Amino acid sequence: MAEHFHGAPRVAPMAVPPTTSNVRFGTTLLVAAVVMAAFLAADLALARMDVRESRVAAAALYDQGRVLLVLGKASEAGDRFATALSMERGNLSYARALAQAELQDGRAEEAGRTLQDVLNRAETDGAANLLMARVLVRQRRPADAKSYFHRAIYGKWGADSVSRSVEARLELIDLLATRHSESELLAELLPLEAMPNDSLAPRRRLAHLFIEAGAPDRASEIFRALLSDDPRDADAYAGLGEAALALGNFRAARADYAEAARLLPRNARIVARAALADTVYAISPSVRGIGAVARDARSRALLDAVSRRVDACAGTWRSALSDSAHATLARVAPKDGVGSADAQASLAGDLWSARPAACRDAFNDDALTIVLRHMAQ
Amino acid sequence: MTVPPPTTALVPRRPFLLRIGELVEDLRRQEDRLALLLSLVIGALVGLVTVAFMLLTGRLSAHMYPAGGDGWRRILVPTLGALVSGVLLVRFFPDARGSGIPQTRAAIFIHDGHISLKTVIGKFVCCATALGSGIALGREGPSVQIGAGIASVLSRRLGLSREQVRWLVPVGASAALAAAFNTPIAAVLFSLEEIMGDLHAPILGSVVLSSVTSWMVLHLLLGDEPLFHVSAYHLVSAWELLVYVVLGVVGGLGSVAFVKLLLWLRKHFYQLPKNTLWVQPVVGGLTVGLIGFVVPQVLGVGYDQVDRVLGGEVVLRFVVLLATLKIVATAVCYASGNAGGIFGPSMFIGAMMGAAVGRVAHIALPGITADAGAYALVGMGTAFAGIIRTPLTSVIMIFEVTRDYTIIVPLMISNLTAFYISQRLQHEPIYEALARQDGLHLPTGASRDHARRLHVNSAIREAPEPLDAGLTVCDAAALLADSALDAWPVQDAEGFLGMVRRREVAEWARSGKGDGTLRAMLETTGGTITGEHFVHVHGDQPLGQALARMGETHQTVLPVVSRANVRLLLGLVTLPDVLTAYGVQSAADIPHEERASG
Numbered sequence: 001m002a003e004h005f006h007g008a009p010r011v012a013p014m015a016v017p018p019t020t021s022n023v024r025f026g027t028t029l030l031v032a033a034v035v036m037a038a039f040l041a042a043d044l045a046l047a048r049m050d051v052r053e054s055r056v057a058a059a060a061l062y063d064q065g066r067v068l069l070v071l072g073k074a075s076e077a078g079d080r081f082a083t084a085l086s087m088e089r090g091n092l093s094y095a096r097a098l099a100q101a102e103l104q105d106g107r108a109e110e111a112g113r114t115l116q117d118v119l120n121r122a123e124t125d126g127a128a129n130l131l132m133a134r135v136l137v138r139q140r141r142p143a144d145a146k147s148y149f150h151r152a153i154y155g156k157w158g159a160d161s162v163s164r165s166v167e168a169r170l171e172l173i174d175l176l177a178t179r180h181s182e183s184e185l186l187a188e189l190l191p192l193e194a195m196p197n198d199s200l201a202p203r204r205r206l207a208h209l210f211i212e213a214g215a216p217d218r219a220s221e222i223f224r225a226l227l228s229d230d231p232r233d234a235d236a237y238a239g240l241g242e243a244a245l246a247l248g249n250f251r252a253a254r255a256d257y258a259e260a261a262r263l264l265p266r267n268a269r270i271v272a273r274a275a276l277a278d279t280v281y282a283i284s285p286s287v288r289g290i291g292a293v294a295r296d297a298r299s300r301a302l303l304d305a306v307s308r309r310v311d312a313c314a315g316t317w318r319s320a321l322s323d324s325a326h327a328t329l330a331r332v333a334p335k336d337g338v339g340s341a342d343a344q345a346s347l348a349g350d351l352w353s354a355r356p357a358a359c360r361d362a363f364n365d366d367a368l369t370i371v372l373r374h375m376a377q
Numbered sequence: 378m379t380v381p382p383p384t385t386a387l388v389p390r391r392p393f394l395l396r397i398g399e400l401v402e403d404l405r406r407q408e409d410r411l412a413l414l415l416s417l418v419i420g421a422l423v424g425l426v427t428v429a430f431m432l433l434t435g436r437l438s439a440h441m442y443p444a445g446g447d448g449w450r451r452i453l454v455p456t457l458g459a460l461v462s463g464v465l466l467v468r469f470f471p472d473a474r475g476s477g478i479p480q481t482r483a484a485i486f487i488h489d490g491h492i493s494l495k496t497v498i499g500k501f502v503c504c505a506t507a508l509g510s511g512i513a514l515g516r517e518g519p520s521v522q523i524g525a526g527i528a529s530v531l532s533r534r535l536g537l538s539r540e541q542v543r544w545l546v547p548v549g550a551s552a553a554l555a556a557a558f559n560t561p562i563a564a565v566l567f568s569l570e571e572i573m574g575d576l577h578a579p580i581l582g583s584v585v586l587s588s589v590t591s592w593m594v595l596h597l598l599l600g601d602e603p604l605f606h607v608s609a610y611h612l613v614s615a616w617e618l619l620v621y622v623v624l625g626v627v628g629g630l631g632s633v634a635f636v637k638l639l640l641w642l643r644k645h646f647y648q649l650p651k652n653t654l655w656v657q658p659v660v661g662g663l664t665v666g667l668i669g670f671v672v673p674q675v676l677g678v679g680y681d682q683v684d685r686v687l688g689g690e691v692v693l694r695f696v697v698l699l700a701t702l703k704i705v706a707t708a709v710c711y712a713s714g715n716a717g718g719i720f721g722p723s724m725f726i727g728a729m730m731g732a733a734v735g736r737v738a739h740i741a742l743p744g745i746t747a748d749a750g751a752y753a754l755v756g757m758g759t760a761f762a763g764i765i766r767t768p769l770t771s772v773i774m775i776f777e778v779t780r781d782y783t784i785i786v787p788l789m790i791s792n793l794t795a796f797y798i799s800q801r802l803q804h805e806p807i808y809e810a811l812a813r814q815d816g817l818h819l820p821t822g823a824s825r826d827h828a829r830r831l832h833v834n835s836a837i838r839e840a841p842e843p844l845d846a847g848l849t850v851c852d853a854a855a856l857l858a859d860s861a862l863d864a865w866p867v868q869d870a871e872g873f874l875g876m877v878r879r880r881e882v883a884e885w886a887r888s889g890k891g892d893g894t895l896r897a898m899l900e901t902t903g904g905t906i907t908g909e910h911f912v913h914v915h916g917d918q919p920l921g922q923a924l925a926r927m928g929e930t931h932q933t934v935l936p937v938v939s940r941a942n943v944r945l946l947l948g949l950v951t952l953p954d955v956l957t958a959y960g961v962q963s964a965a966d967i968p969h970e971e972r973a974s975g
Contacts, residue, residue: 021536022401028534032418039425043598046432057444082690086681089602109748110689117606 058087062094065101074104092118092125099131108138126155130168137175145175146184166192166202177212185213193218207239216246234263238270241277248374251288254281279367285345286375292341299344305368306351349375416548416583419531420590423524423552427591428598430501430523431557434516437509438677451511451673452666458510459662462503462716467655470499476514476711476718477522479812481550482572482819490529490543497526503716507658511676513665513706517557518718521572524553524591544580547572551584552591558720559604561592563774570767571808574820604680604778607687610751611783617746621787624734624752625759625794631730632763632795633802635704635723640810642712647814654714661713665706675702678721683757686732687779689750693736700729719807723764724757724778731756754784755791763795766806831920836954837937840946843868844877850898851891854882862951864934867895872944875904875911876936906943913938916947924955 065080078101085094095118102111112135118128133148149172157164169188176185189209192202207222220243226236241256257274264270281287285298352372404411441454466474473496474480484492504519528549532542547568555564565588569575612618646657669676679699686696707722735752758775762768771792776782805813812819841862844853846869857865857879864876877895885891885898896905903910912930914923916937923935933952939945 022398022405025405025535026397026401028531029418031534032422032531036418036422036425039422039429043425043428043432046429046436047598050432050435053439061444082685082688083681086684089606113689113748113750 054087058084058091058094061087062097065097069097069101069104074101077101078105078107090121092122092128096125096127096131099128099135103131103135103138108135111135112139122156124151124155126152126157126161126164126168129155130171133168133172142175142179146172149175166195170202170205173209177209182212182214185209186215189213189215189218193222204235204239208242211239211243211246214246216243219243220247232263234260234267234270237263238273241273245277245280245370248286248377250277250281250284250286250371250374253277276367276370280370283367284371284374285341286371296341296344299341299348302368302371303344303348303351306348306372309368310351345375348372352376412583413586415532415535415545416586417590419524419528419545419549420552420587421594422531423527423549423587424556424591424594425598426501426523426527427520427553427556428595430505430520431516434505434508437505438511441510442676448670451669451676452663455511455666455669455676456659456662458506459512459658459660459710459713459715460656462507462512463655463658463714465499465503465506466658466714466716470496470503472496473499473503473522473716474714475716475811475815476518476808477520477525478518478571478718479808479815479817479819481522481525481546482808483812483815483817484525484529485543485546485572486819487817489539490546491533492522492526492529492546494526494530497523497530500526500716507716508677510662511665511669512662512715512717513669513675513677513679513703513710513722514715514717515678515719515721515723516717517554517720519716520553520557521550521718522553524549524551524556528552545583547580548583548587552587555588556591556595558774558778559592559595560774560777561588563770563777564588564591566770566773567767570770571765603780605684605687607750607754607779607781610747610754610781612787613747614745616742618787618790620734620738620742620746620752621755621791622794623738624731624756625791626798627734628727628730628756628759628791629763629795629798629802631700631704631726632723632760632799635708635726635760636764636799636803636807636810638704639708639712639719639807640814642708643811643814646712646714657713658710658715659713661710661715664709664713668702668706672698672702674699675706679703679725680721683725683728683753686728686753687750689748691732691736691749691753693733696729696732696736700726700733703729719764720761723760726764727756727758727760728753729756730760751784751787754779754781755788758788759791759795762792763799764807766796766799768792768796831958832916833914833918833920833923833937833950834916836920836923836950836958837916837948838951838954840866840936840949843873843946844895845869846874846894846896846899848895849891850882850885850893850895853877853895854886854891857882862934862949864932866936866946866949867899868946869896872942873906873936873938873946874944875899875906875908876932876934877904878932913943914950915940920955920958923950924952927952927955 061080061084065077065084068074068077068080078098081094081098081101085091085098088094095114099111099114099118102108102114112132115128115132115135118125119132122128129148130152133145133152136142136145136148149168152168153165153172155165169192173185173188173192176188189206192206193210203222203226207219207226210216210219210222220240223236223240223243226233227240230236237256237260241253241260244250244253244256254274254277257270257277260270261267261274283298283302285295285302290298349372352369353376404414441458442450472480472493477500481492484490500519500523504516508514508516508519525546526549528545529542532545537545550572551564551568553564554567555561558564565581565584568584568588569581573580646660649657665676674682682699703722703726707719707726710717711719732749732753734756735746735749738746738752739749754775757778758771761771761774765771772785772788775788776785809819843866844856846867848856853865857877860879862879864878867874867877874896877898881902882895882898885893890898899905899908902908905911906913910930912926912932913936914926917940926935927933935950937947937950939947
């Protein structure tokens, strides 16, 4: 019987016994693989240990640096932060802390470089942008600083992002206030006003800033709200008085400051401002209910006072203006008429508005200036 | 009765081991596949070992110098570390002394690529001990020897030939440098430029592969951070290039000072009694300890301090002091026989010198110069080019360690200036000088340059009037009977046809083939320009190649033909002319008729 096989018959190939050198070759490769595996395990363990110890050491240095920074030892703090950063390169907190120390140590340029590295890695980091803004302020580059302040305000802050963002905005506001940029200041204050804020201090501060930003009416609203919460809030009365002065409502200012002084009679600032409000009320020709004669007398006195001050500091221009002022006085005879009072007041206001730079210091924040400022609006 | 059909045995499966054996045999036969595999294996293994070396050295250093540690450690630890490594080097690992670069080159050019496993282990242990204790040397040079050694051990164990072992040593060296410095490209260049001395070495592919593999291992284990972090510096003004030239001058002079001091000290240490060899490193340890007690930044490699000056933290007097002290500390440590390299210290010295120049420049010319950190960055490469004398490698290395391309043009200018000054004032490069002090005569850059400068054109002579291809062999034999030349050119209407050897022509004439033409003879012997035995050279080829061809073909006269047209015979080159060009034989010794016409 024929046997059937599946498929074609095959013949076993000649077996090639392994040579000694082949065995050694294969064994060597195997040993190399084992050695590699051993080194890999060792390296991984060492690397992990290294990273762990570095992080611990870096954290310790960072903590030391923070203490030193608080103690005002910015240079030493910077050394600690720099070492911590070299141990843990990717740590943005260390980099920011280093920048802060450098800034505090007066090394604004280095701080800027440190921060640039951070910002290259984390463009929207709120804290880094805020620090960069501070660096630029230190370097007297306010226009560039504003840009970084905005990035800080809308950047990422992690925990407490809302309050950190508000703080950044407040810092920008302070910068704008010092530069008397009223429109920009107002633009930054409006978002703050819209935010719910139960704390009294920020609201009070916001109100004062509104006055600086040329929006005393908004300030008044805030102070009134504060008074509705606490009718015996002397600061609110004083603020209301300040807003009223800015609005030109001198009668109300006088009344508000008087109330503030009544509530806090020992507060020298409030007492002084109350006296000022009184003086403003007493010399302003625009208050209601004083009569034409009094208005005329006040206008003449105002014009005279402005003329004298400008006369005292303005040089050649001074004599010309003084002549004009005196001519006006001579032309306008004292009568019980409204027209002469208005002309005198207007001229006083014009004189004040056109005062040269040399005369700016001659007009401090006194009663005369407050009245003139209101008339110039 | 039927004959049963022949049965065929069922084919048993070949045993697994047998199949593996066949695979191995197959692999060993295919050299290109073997080279590929070994490059990968060496790259991976060397990368792992180098990373282990760096981590262990770092950990040792951290334990030796804990944060807030006492000042006495800075004196005692390097001294003890030097003592321990000195004893180990003398008693157990004598071949592990030095930086590792000259030793690697010696292995390639003198010892057929042989570096023992004991040397590898010794280098690892002794350098880790020395560097961990704060000795002011670098880890990159030792890494190179360790990597080269691993390649040598592995290839010898695999039973490779001596030639193959020799070629694999730089593959290991390149892998080590790629991991140690995180600079894969510079590692390749350094292996070729410095270790092999030949940028066109045929091992380029293997070196690249191992370097990349090692670099990948490094990144797998330690991440992607560059060695130094720098701000984005750039050229402030074109006038600044002049300042970088000044930096190149300063860097060059500083490099020369360092090299001369190191060699001078080493020469004097060599003159001490041999039985003090084990304690000599202590001198280096104590020196760096005393310096380090006052200025701790000098201890170890000092990369932290380099990082700081690169960031612009530069106090002029301090960086000048650091540069000076580091030159002294490193020179003493190396000369006294401590295990460690000079790569890292070179970059430290360069960074400090650059920072000093940069600070002065920025004070004097604030409007047109960058911050001192930019100059520190360029200074690193400048000192490297001046000390190590590998200008191409130094440019690429600085770019790779900082990843800052913006400073590349000032870097090239400064490097070149330093290289030129260093070459003029210290003729012999440091590694060649160190090898010579050890009694090793390795191929030098000068000798390689000299060999490369000798071309066939240096020895060419005017060709004599060629014989016509139609001339009979008998007539040709008569004409050539008194010729001094062993071979003579033949031409036809189209130009040069081939060379006939005087001896062959005479044999043909004697053997009754004298009536045949020279053309027929050339065609029969394959000596025409299209024949398989047509040997020739070109004028721009190295003279060594002409000599090799003479040896292979047993001919003492070769035709020099044009590359554009092999039918255009430009001249002849003879063995005596070659010897004259090499200076072996003077022209006066050559018979008049054999002298080259040029």
